[in-house]
Amino acid sequence: MASQVAAFDAKQKLSELLNRAHGGETIVITRHGVPYAKLVPIEAPADRQEAKHHLLERLRTQASLNLPPVPREWLYERDSI
Template identity: 50%
Template sequence: MTQTVNIRDAKAHLSRLVRRAAQGESFVIAKAGKPLARIVPIEQPALQARRVGFMAGQFSVPDDFDRMGRNEIEQRFNAGL
């Protein structure tokens, strides 16, 4: 059952109502007993799992990867010495 909240009470307790809505509750805000608005929780999208290793076997890393370009790098850094 949806709770009806008077607009004056909604103004006074807005942060509390928002917190309760975020936890799944819904509310109707009314003025003089006449419904004006419905407050409902927003459905949060499920977190997409990260796919680790989805390209496994599609490329290879050379054994000397950590040494590639070493001579050129040393030359550029030592050029001013």
């Protein structure tokens, strides 16, 4: 069963809650007694190949903005004062 923590307490104890989640605990964050969010441990991929596969799959399915290329010099323009 998940532990419940009020939002105010979660802000005060975020590091502790992160450590607990890293240890496998699930924590439900509530606001005025109503569940708002869940802090859960992540499941790390078994190896680099699996992590690479997950990343490439996400990039493949992610929507593209189809923006035109940006000239390199635009990245370094500075407004004069």
